[in-house]
Amino acid sequence: MATTTAAARVRKARRTSVGLKLAMAITGGLFVLYVLAHMYGNLKVFSGQEAFDGYAHHLRELGEPLLPYSGFLWVMRIGLVVALVVHVWAAVSLWRRANHARSTRYVKFRPVQATWSSRTMRWGGVALLLFVIFHLLQFTTMTIQVGGSFDSPYDRVVAAFSTWYILAIYVLSMLALGMHLRHGIWSAVQTLGWSTRRREPAIKRTALVIALIIVVGFLVPPIAIFLGVLE
Amino acid sequence: MTETLVDGLYREGAPILDTTAPTGPIEQRWSERTFSARLVNPANRRKLKVIIIGTGLAGASAGATLGEAGYQVTSFCYQDSPRRAHSIAAQGGINASKNYRNDGDSTYRLFYDTIKGGDFRSRESNVYRLAELSGNIIDQCVAQGVPFAREYGGLLDNRSFGGVQVSRTFYARGQTGQQLLLGAYQALERQISAGTVAMYTRHEMLELVVIDGRARGVIVRDMVTGQIETHLADAVVLATGGYSNVFFLSTNAMGCNATAIWRAHRQGALFANPCYTQIHPTCIPVSGEYQSKLTLMSESLRNDGRIWVPAAKADARDPREIPEDQRDYYLERTYPAFGNLVPRDIASRAAKKVCDEGRGVGPTGLGVYLDFADSIQRLGKETVIARYGNLFDMYQRITGEDPYEVPMRIYPAVHYTMGGLWVDYDLQSNLPGLFVVGEANFSDHGANRLGASALMQGLADGYFVLPNTINDYLAAGPYKAVDDDDPAVAQAVGTVRSRIATFLVAQGTRSVDSFHKELGQIMWEYCGMERTEEGLRHAIGRIRALRASFRADVRVLGEAEELNQSLEKAGRVADFMELAELMCIDALHRRESCGGHFRAESQTSAGEALRDDERFAYVAAWQWTGDANPPTLRKEDLHYDYVELKQRSYT
């Protein structure tokens, strides 16, 4: 059977659908780490305006003088964009592959194992992508300004989340993120081959817990703002 | 050939001899034969084509091995994948005289047990070779990755099986056949990818092409498109399994059929011992008219289950409410020494007897209890689960009853056919160039097959015997080139087409299945567990009438040029009917009881099978003489130089 060279085998291995999944798992893993860090930053909002703005500023000075001002942030942004492109490209490839694999639908299909979370990965992913764009337009490029224009990140956040529809968008988006992560984390672990039958329930529970922590962690500041706990 | 009809049914022809079997000391015969067989130069193998019909253990292993050797192999199966052949359903295990247990096993003992188990109706040379090759099979399968059961030390586990006193059975849970077949299938797929084997799935062989007295090809029907195709070759191998489905209800798969071997028989191949059928005592009983097949429950259940029926007729009480003194543990009563562990044929006949007396249980009255209550009490439910859990689950799935609570109901069912096409020591039929392997031939099991021997024979034939004998035939060539324009090909194609047309134009009133069911009932009643002169004559008359009715009244809808499952069945059932008649004639002529063949007229005072070695120590090979003519019987005498002929006794 084995008539190919190791190099040819490696090339062939990369091109398989499991290769795509591995790409998704690794990039997805990076996103989880990033999101956790982001959540930690958000929670700084409870330490007061000074601490929060200081944190935002500090991020830009990170790595100085080795890196220029905002250098760390740009490295991170570029990294995230590359990861996002890979993640989305792999997802779209697998999605197209799945569509071609079953062009005639069932008259009746009843899932017996799938969770809502696993069944909404693709459209949920699309929703998250739209959200990310909106989020960047709002807080990174500041193209969309809600409740006025501010120099202080703290003021920007407070003004935005005092608006009900912004809160609503974020609540829905974070729920979508939670669902995406609940299946995504388990899926990444399985794809990286760390799952066994014995560990499977624990992995799934852990994925759920991480997803819940992230949802709650992200929603606490906006809700606190909306309720007037922070101002 | 005598001109007079014997019994009004057949003529007797010249005896037949197996001319390829060496005659030296038995342990040297196989090496002698492999040495004397001519070889084909590896460079020439590429030019030689071999057709193999069937991809069970024998067919797949032969295909893989001949492909590895470099022949051009063309393989056919009627299923949608070669992996589905019915070898896959074998549960118990495979015998090999490895003597890993150090319990006194040897090639000679396996040989002896198999000859005795076959009730002294098989050839010594063939059986010795089978025993000799048994160990190689295990080695080969392990190397392929067959996951046999292992012990904690990492070595292979063995268990014992009916009829022997040593532990020589290798197994993979209750799925040994599946695992062995997948091993052979994977080896075959490897050759397909290497280009040495061309695989045709959903293709059914409908005719053998014989040119100048040699088997040179087959006519097959593509079951998807209905196209009739001709495939020509230098040799043809049939590995199409047994014909238990002549009984309609059997443990065989629904598609198992005798068409390939029957068409070959009609082309001149001798059919040996057609009446030797094995009836397995522990199957799940029929539940109603709609029943389509029977499911085997491993024989091992009889180790701990007790078989009984109510002492009174038509006792319809819940079995748990029948007190001990109103139960009849008939095997324990009649055979105190062996009890519930008497051989398959005896257990089967005894069950039929009590049911015929009106003491059968279950909705149809055709069943006996297999009761585990005592074992559960003695061993504990846990132990019973550990030993038989999967079987109990299977029983529950099929019957909806919980065998831990209610006794199981079992009844015998047709399981295996020892008869098949006659072959010589090389596994070549009397038609040069036609080889027959596995259950499709008659060679190794005599009148009764021992448990775990079928897998052994199929793989021995396919991996080791055929690849070392077919070369002798091929090396004698090259045989003249043939093509599709040969008149013999045209004639074979014509036969196939006109047969298909006959089925489609009949436009009668009855479905193919209804004929098949009726045939099955006749065979089960008169050519099943117990056969009598009168019953067999009656059966022959009814089969002839049924054949006539089939020709006139069968209804096959649809077209020839499409997937048409009724049409497929029509051809198979038509062949089963002809074969059924020959089975009855063979059963009638063999006025002795031996192995799976029990003639009521030939029994001891204790009701045991009584062999008649003086008159019947021969293989009955039948020759086809035409549709309107009676068959000709040609005898091959059996000689026992190494094993002493003995009468079985189990009382």
Added chain:
Amino acid sequence: MRITLNVWRQQNAQAPGRIVSYPRQDVSPEMSFLELLDVLNEDLIAQGDEPIAFDHDCREGICGQCGVMIDGVAHGPQRITTCQLHMRSFADGDTITVEPWRADPFPVIKDLVVDRRALDRIISSGGYVSVNTGSAPDAHATPLPKENADRAFEAAACIGCGACVAACPNASAMLFTAAKVTHLGELPQGQPERAARVVSMLDSHDAEGFGGCTNIGECAAVCPAGVPLDTISQLNVDLLGALSPRRPG
């Protein structure tokens, strides 16, 4: 029992198909699902209608030839093969939709019959140990821990029915492929070709047009042979290994 079968009828691969309804009054709970189709077919023949084509062979759950979608679930409501399903699993008055496996690599041949040769081609691409007949060492030459033997057996129990593909929302044959990769990967005999095997088999799997796995788990949930989902995890590990140029095979 009264049962209505809504069966997919399709004359051939090219013809459009449709659902046809067959009400039955006389269904015995002791019948198997396929025996109900047999009885229905007998009646269709009597009426002069073409019987429903469906695949089946051993009818004891091991050959893998049978398999249809029964009310939206591969092989029906229990985790067993279609042939082992009995009508007592349904309620009086039920309407049951019966469809063929749907996946583009499994084109419909007629009615409920599909072509699953793509699975054979996956095996053909590397699902074996390359050992010629006669070249095997003694069976006891290489001891194998029982745990590995059991795990190999569990994966090798796959019957190749294709239910995993039918149930997978992506129409992926990953469980099928993983079962063979795991079976042979657990055995010492399977090591030399381990890396090459997983790559060749996956390459073939993708080329056949099966979808990719997204770890939903429908496959293992309907698998009548009980092939566990973590075989896919094991396949992924093997593929990761194959990405390393130093790995032999």
